[in-house]
Amino acid sequence: MIRKFSTKNPAKTKILILGGGFAGSNVLREIQKQFKGNDAEITLVSQDNFFLFTPMLPEISSGMLHASDITNPIRTFCKTANFCHARILSIDVENKGVSVIRIFDQKETVLEYDYLVLALGSKDNFFGNRNIEEFAFTIKTLEDAIAIRNHIVSVLECADQERDPVLQEQLLRFVVVGGGFAGVEIATEINHFLQDATKDYYKNIDAGKIKTIIVSARDGILPEVGEELGKFALDHVKKSGIEVITNTKAVDAGEDHVLLSDNTIIPCATLIWAGGVTVDPLVAALKCEHGQSGRLVVDQYLRLKDYPSIFALGDCANLVDLKTNTVYPTTAQIAIRQSKLVSENLIAEVKGNPNFMQPFVYHNRGVMATIGKRTGVALVNGKKIHGFVAWVLWRTFYWSHLPTREKKIKVGFDWLLSLIFRADIMTVGFIKKKTLSRLETPIYSAIERGIDQTQSVSSYL
Ligand SMILES: Cc1cc2nc3c(=O)[nH]c(=O)nc-3n(C[C@H](O)[C@H](O)[C@H](O)COP(=O)(O)OP(=O)(O)OC[C@H]3O[C@@H](n4cnc5c(N)ncnc54)[C@H](O)[C@@H]3O)c2cc1C
Incomplete structure (x- = not known):
């Protein structure tokens, strides 16, 4: 039976926030400062009981x-607010109810609201390709990051024992699909780790045999930083030994290979999807207007069209930048900026001053990315900076945006230690997403599945 979860105090305005990301x-932290629990009952629902600094x-x-x-x-952010550790199943915008399922025991409940804040982020898009979804690692959640770590360390362990040079090379090939921030940062980060770890610990692996490959559908990488810095990033990434394949898409995959659009x-044992x-x-499924990739179309005040009591922001919201006539990208910087505005507009609305609401205006002060060992690219106030x-x-910048002093100290300390000590090569527990049973022979499952029957298939070897 589905329980209906009514407010403890019906006189209070019920504000429900869905999603605990940026x-x-x-929004939770901002609005708590204003309401202090007296005039509003605030609840945040998230399937993760933590905020993740992506x-x-x-x-x-x-x-x-x-x-x-x-x-x-x-x-730890909830001063007066409630936290509900649950997965959201559906949202009834007509009857103002959100159906959730408790993470621990799967019990279903309906939470009522007067105002709803939709901050559910985004998920990986495989463009309907089931094989890529099945065989690729992703880099979106904490589990994803740990799974990649366990996998690459396991691959090194396996490659160190492998005596067949063809199979060893296949094991040491790491393919990352996606030339944006997430793809380039994970590729450069793991490449750096693989090179260091091999030199330090894996005597039977020649570090020169490690091949990290970025596959980008565009002409280059990091389109977000502009042409000149993008070119610098591309040159630097190539110099660090990473191969970059441009103007190409990954169109299929198996557990031992990836097939490209050309x-x-x-042949590889590792495919990471950031496409x-x-x-x-x-x-x-929400009954409202949707934009690019299903994102929720909002007005300049970040409210859903036709539903003024529902705000949407961050990756799940579709707002057009009137200066460039393009939809704002999915970045943490924009999610943070929008959260400030939603908080102010929500407070104005709840306190009966809807005329005080402000439209969203974003002054992009800069974008930046790391592209390998102690190197980055940054576009700050129009100034192009690269290198150290x-x-x-x-x-x-990102250190200063960590949410608490405790995390700033921990991250600062770990960065400092990394200057002194070698890379850590242990796997964490048994979190492992994929096994590689087919790697017993260098026969590619693609060939078995008939993909090469056109005769035009070329092998990367
Ligand atoms: C690897 C990586 C690197 C990145 N690097 C940068 C960077 O350098 N700079 C930058 O600006 N941006 C970066 N981004 C993008 C940035 O992470 C996102 O734009 C940002 O997280 C969006 O914030 P959000 O709150 O909209 O979504 P999220 O932070 O994704 O939060 C969504 C929340 O909703 C919850 N949720 C989702 N579905 C449900 C459900 N059904 N039930 C319950 N809870 C649910 C999730 O658990 C989460 O708490 C990066 C992203 C990745 C993956």
């Missing part, structure tokens, strides 16, 4: 940082 957690996620895969460095229990097969995002099916200074800027 957007949801920041820009540092690739550093979990490389072992530079630890899981607890970049996660914060959401309850019919090349790359794009879409919204959760739950968001896609850009890397320091990246670290300083």
Whole structure:
């Protein structure tokens, strides 16, 4: 039986925040300062009981940082608010109810609201390719990052024992699909780790045999930083030994290969997918207007069209930048900025001053990315910076955005230790997403499945 969860005090305005990422957690923290629990009952629902600082996620895969460095229990943000550890099943915008299922015992409940904040983020988009979804690792959640870490360390362990040189090369080929921030950062981070770990610990592996490959559908990489810096990033990434295949898409995969749009097969044991995002099916099913990749169309005040009591922001919201006539990208910087505005507009609305609401205006002060060992690219106030200074800027900027002093100290300390000590090569528990049973023979499952019957398939070897 589905329980209906009514407010403890019906006189209070019920504000329900869905999602505990950059957007949801920041709205929670901002509005609590105003309401102090007297006039509103605030509840945040999330399937993760922690906030995850995603820009540092690739550093979990490389072992530079630890899981607890970049996660914060959401309850530590809840001064007066309630936290509900549950997965959201559906949202009834007509009857103002959200159906959720408790994580621990799967019990279903309906939460009522007067105002709803939708901050459900995004999920990986495989563009309907089931094989890629099945065989690729992703880099979106903490489990993803730990799974990649366990996998690459296991691959090194296996390659160290492998005496067949063809199979060893196949094991040491790491393919990352996606030339945006997430793809480039995970590729450069793992490449750095693999090179260091091999030199230090794996006597039977020639570090020169390690091949990290980025597959980008565009002409280059990091389109977000502009042409000149993108070119610098591309040159630097190539110089560090990473191969970049441009103007090409990954179109199929098996557990031992990836097939590209030019019919090349790359035999490999590792495929990481950072090829794009879409919204959760739950968001896609909402009865309202949807934009790019199913994102929720909002007005300039970040409210759903036709539903003024529902705000949407962050990756799940579709807002057009009137200056460029393009949809705002899915970045943490935009989610943070939007959370400030949603908080102010929500407070104005709840306090009966809807005329005080402000439209969303975003002044992009800069974008930056790390592209390997102590190197970055940054575009700050129109100024192009690259190399070590850009890397320091990246670290300083994101470090300063970690939500608590405790995390700043932990991350700072771990970065410092990494300057002194070697890379850590242990696997964590038994979190492992994939096994590689087919790697007993260098026969590619693609060939077995008949993909090469056109005769035009070329092998990467
Ligand atoms: C590897 C990586 C690196 C990145 N690097 C950068 C960077 O350097 N700079 C930058 O600006 N951006 C970066 N981003 C993008 C940034 O992470 C996102 O734009 C940002 O997280 C969006 O914030 P959000 O609150 O909208 O979504 P999220 O932070 O994804 O939060 C979504 C929340 O909703 C919850 N949720 C989702 N579905 C459900 C459900 N059904 N039930 C319950 N809870 C649910 C999730 O648990 C989560 O708490 C990176 C992303 C990745 C993956």
